[in-house]
Amino acid sequence: MRSKITVVGAGFVGSTLVQRLAERDYADVVMFDIVPNMPQGKALDMLQAGPVLGYDSLVTGTNDYADTANSDVVVVTSGFPRKPGMSRDDLLKKNQEIIAQVTEQVVKYSPNTIMIMVTNPLDAMAHVALHVSGFPRERVLGMAGVLDTARFRTFIAQEVGASVRDVQAYVLGGHGDTMVPLSRMCTVAGVPIAQLIPAERIEQIVQRTRDGGAEIVKLLGNGSAYFAPSASALQMVDSIILDKKMILPSAIYLKGEYGINDLFVGVPAQLGAKGLEKVIEVELSEQEQAALHKSAGAVKELVNVMGM
Numbered sequence: 022m023r024s025k026i027t028v029v030g031a032g033f034v035g036s037t038l039v040q041r042l043a044e045r046d047y048a049d050v051v052m053f054d055i056v057p058n059m060p061q062g063k064a065l066d067m068l069q070a071g072p073v074l075g076y077d078s079l080v081t082g083t084n085d086y087a088d089t090a091n092s093d094v095v096v097v098t099s100g101f102p103r104k105p106g107m108s109r110d111d112l113l114k115k116n117q118e119i120i121a122q123v124t125e126q127v128v129k130y131s132p133n134t135i136m137i138m139v140t141n142p143l144d145a146m147a148h149v150a151l152h153v154s155g156f157p158r159e160r161v162l163g164m165a166g167v168l169d170t171a172r173f174r175t176f177i178a179q180e181v182g183a184s185v186r187d188v189q190a191y192v193l194g195g196h197g198d199t200m201v202p203l204s205r206m207c208t209v210a211g212v213p214i215a216q217l218i219p220a221e222r223i224e225q226i227v228q229r230t231r232d233g234g235a236e237i238v239k240l241l242g243n244g245s246a247y248f249a250p251s252a253s254a255l256q257m258v259d260s261i262i263l264d265k266k267m268i269l270p271s272a273i274y275l276k277g278e279y280g281i282n283d284l285f286v287g288v289p290a291q292l293g294a295k296g297l298e299k300v301i302e303v304e305l306s307e308q309e310q311a312a313l314h315k316s317a318g319a320v321k322e323l324v325n326v327m328g329m
């Protein structure tokens with residue numbers, strides 16, 4: 022039987038992800054949104070690309086959670102963007118409500134599913150999903166690190182004129198201004214970047230990575246990134262559905278790893294058929310450890326604002 026994947030939220034990130042999943046051709050995909058008819062229209066459009074691109078994935082658009090029943094993986098991208106006059110805390114509370122409602126429905130119809138959260142603020146929304154679902158932490162993951170790392174890898178590859186495939190990197194921490202790109206461990210075909218790029222230039226690239234989302238928001242003028250975010254969520258789904266056991270930087274609910282407890286923070290994690298299979302504990306320098314704890318502190322502040 023083919024796997025079943027649901028994507029909640031058929032906006033920019035959600036619908037681009039559904040298209041990418043359909044092209045992978047290993048699962049049937051359900052796209053849910055509250056806007057009437059819109060997911061149905063997008064799904065029909067994608068189905069009709071199948072004969073041209075050669076995929077048989079059944080893509081269904083719906084406004085009814087019953088259609089999502091028994092999904093193996095559910096990716097949650099539903100949420101509101103920040104509107105003029107809205108504070109970050111207002112947005113946080115609005116999306117908290119949405120994620121709580123969405124999670125209740127997801128759990129009702131797919132009690133054994135693995136959830137991948139995408140909605141921002143990412144680490145806080147993953148926290149909501151974990152607590153509302155009552156799932157073990159192995160089945161609630163957050164997507165941010167793959168994207169932040171991809172941005173870092175892109176800039177490094179451009180800087181040295183290398184293939185992006187040869188650039189290995191990790192960005193840890195929360196998804197925000199306090200993320201921690203581990204430049205010490207970044208290599209190009211095994212060569213540490215410190216041997217290839219001057220220190221001050223690495224610092225500039227680290228800063229550009231931190232501002233990666235904002236740079237795109239500014240250029241777009243309306244909306245935020247979705248091509249790289251959907252590709253990043255796809256890689257996590259791949260590793261789970263195909264049981265590839267890839268080690269991907271993911272937001273994980275930590276229970277003592279890295280000295281952090283009861284918070285979602287981005288760390289290297291092995292993902293497979295069971296969801297989270299292992300948290301990889303990399304030895305960090307004192308400075309890196311301090312930066313990671315500062316990042317966890319920023320996540321904690323959001324959790325406090327949500328009253329959780």
Ligand SMILES: NC(=O)c1ccc[n+]([C@@H]2O[C@H](COP(=O)([O-])OP(=O)(O)OC[C@H]3O[C@@H](n4cnc5c(N)ncnc54)[C@H](O)[C@@H]3O)[C@@H](O)[C@H]2O)c1
Pocket residue numbers: 029030031032033034035053054055056098099100101102119122123138139140141142143164165168196244245246247250
């Ligand atoms: N984690 C990351 O790295 C990352 C990267 C990019 C975007 N994001 C986040 O992903 C989210 C989606 O971004 P987007 O560009 O696709 O936004 P979007 O506005 O295009 O799409 C959001 C969709 O959610 C739907 N929605 C709203 N309330 C809903 C509900 N209760 N149930 C179901 N659907 C509902 C809306 O109708 C809309 O179609 C945002 O929160 C964004 O900040 C996260």
